[in-house]
Amino acid sequence: MALFDRYRLRYNEPPPTVEVLYDDKPVAELAYTKGVFTFRYLPAFSDFKLAPIPGFPTIALEKRYVRAKLWPFFAQRIPDKRRPEIQRVMEVLGLLEANELRLLAELGAHSVTDPYTLRFRAA
Numbered sequence: 001m002a003l004f005d006r007y008r009l010r011y012n013e014p015p016p017t018v019e020v021l022y023d024d025k026p027v028a029e030l031a032y033t034k035g036v037f038t039f040r041y042l043p044a045f046s047d048f049k050l051a052p053i054p055g056f057p058t059i060a061l062e063k064r065y066v067r068a069k070l071w072p073f074f075a076q077r078i079p080d081k082r083r084p085e086i087q088r089v090m091e092v093l094g095l096l097e098a099n100e101l102r103l104l105a106e107l108g109a110h111s112v113t114d115p116y117t118l119r120f121r122a123a
Contacts, residue, residue, distance in 0.1 A: 018105050021117040022048055028056075029121070030074060032101040039065040053116075070100050077108030077118070 020028035027045040031038045041059050052059055055071045065071075079086045081097055086107070089095075095103055105120040 017121045018101060019119045019121045020053070021119055022050060022115060024117075026121075027116075028053065030101070030104075035068060037067050037070055037101070039067075039071065053114075070104070074104055074108070075100070076113075077111050078103045079107055 018030045019026040020030065022044070025044050025048075026042050027048060027050065028039065028041045039056055040063065041056070041061060043061060045059060046061075053073055055073045056065055069075075078100065081087065081090065081103075089107065090097070090103075093106055095106060097103075105118060109118045
């Protein structure tokens with residue numbers, strides 16, 4: 001199976017939620033609806049006794065962070081879209097440059113700078 005096929009996600013635009021995983025367990029989630037991003041911690045985050053994710057200092061389950069622009073913690077996981085190899089991947093996967101949540105789910109699932117993995121979750 002080709003790398004692109006293995007990571008291709010099947011959903012209509014925009015994807016409803018990206019889960020933030022730690023040790024393969026969902027600990028937070030990022031959603032995009034009606035032009036805004038919403039981030040929240042899940043109960044498992046406290047169970048692992050993790051330090052807050054940069055940009056989201058309050059670890060309270062009732063707290064929702066809402067913003068029109070993607071937070072730096074997530075935005076930096078998206079590779080530079082000007083790179084020719086990234087443009088080819090975007091073309092193969094049918095990714096639109098403006099759809100940051102889908103780019104994040106497809107291209108930014110793993111990072112060497114933190115222990116989290118990102119995964120698309122269907123609504």
